[in-house]
Amino acid sequence: QKEVEQNSGPLSVPEGAIASLNCTYSDRGSQSFFWYRQYSGKSPELIMSIYSNGDKEDGRFTAQLNKASQYVSLLIRDSQPSDSATYLCAVTAPGGYNKLIFGAGTRLAVHP
Amino acid sequence: KAGVTQTPRYLIKTRGQQVTLSCSPISGHRSVSWYQQTPGQGLQFLFEYFSETQRNKGNFPGRFSGRQFSNSRSEMNVSTLELGDSALYLCASSPGTGHETQYFGPGTRLLVL
Numbered sequence: 678q679k680e681v682e683q684n685s686g687p688l689s690v691p692e693g694a695i696a697s698l699n700c701t702y703s704d705r706g707s708q709s710f711f712w713y714r715q716y717s718g719k720s721p722e723l724i725m726s727i728y729s730n731g732d733k734e735d736g737r738f739t740a741q742l743n744k745a746s747q748y749v750s751l752l753i754r755d756s757q758p759s760d761s762a763t764y765l766c767a768v769t770a771p772g773g774y775n776k777l778i779f780g781a782g783t784r785l786a787v788h789p
Numbered sequence: 790k791a792g793v794t795q796t797p798r799y800l801i802k803t804r805g806q807q808v809t810l811s812c813s814p815i816s817g818h819r820s821v822s823w824y825q826q827t828p829g830q831g832l833q834f835l836f837e838y839f840s841e842t843q844r845n846k847g848n849f850p851g852r853f854s855g856r857q858f859s860n861s862r863s864e865m866n867v868s869t870l871e872l873g874d875s876a877l878y879l880c881a882s883s884p885g886t887g888h889e890t891q892y893f894g895p896g897t898r899l900l901v902l
Contacts, residue, residue, distance in 0.1 A: 708888045709888040709889070711890065711891075713893075719895070720877075720879055720893040720894060720895050720896045721832070721879070721893045722893070723890060723891075723892065726890050728888075765832065767832075769887075769888045774820075774837060774839070774844050774845050774887040774888070775820050775822050775837050775844075775845070775881075775883055775885075775887060775888070775889065775891060776822070776834050776837060776845045776847070777822070777824070777832075777834060777881075777891060778834070779831055779832040779833075780831075781831045782831065
């Protein structure tokens with residue numbers, strides 16, 4: 678079992694729709710959870726961080742964390758073609774200070 | 790604040806050579822982490838430095854090493870390059886308390902021929 682799992686996609690949504698990206702992790706001791714966006718040929722860019730159960734909203738983005746189910750999600754409302762990218766879920770390893778464990782990423786394609 | 794900078798941005802080496810990559814973190818950040826990204830393995834953690842000490846290490850061979858200077862700038866070195874070392878090498882900086890947001894630099898793309 679991989680430590681952080683994501684559907685590789687591509688996830689295709691029409692412009693203006695809600696895109697839902699999901700991630701599960703295996704280590705119950707994980708404390709910090711992040712969503713990064715990566716455009717082709719570029720480095721990862723932070724979208725959201727979340728540390729406690731529940732929802733966290735920032736503009737069109739909402740991150741949801743459920744530690745009991747070991748599940749993190751990212752919702753993108755009013756999706757735009759510029760949101761087309763690979764979305765990486767990352768989790769800090771317990772006791773690992775800043776060691777991030779990444780999922781393989783989900784490719785999102787927003788079509789006009 | 791200026792972001793994370795990495796040099797060089799692109800590098801071509803041949804098998805058996807060694808390479809040194811440099812990373813300057815965001816001003817005030819004391820932690821620098823290094824990651825390797827390849828199409829097959831994705832993003833993998835190499836090591837983290839904090840206050841000039843290696844605080845954490847990933848599962849990479851000893852050919853991969855690093856160091857951090859007193860101004861928090863960091864270098865990573867790969868000796869005896871192999872074809873499989875071709876990758877995007879990313880460094881990320883953070884304040885250093887742990888389990889915190891990391892900000893990535895633009896990366897160094899290494900091609901080993």
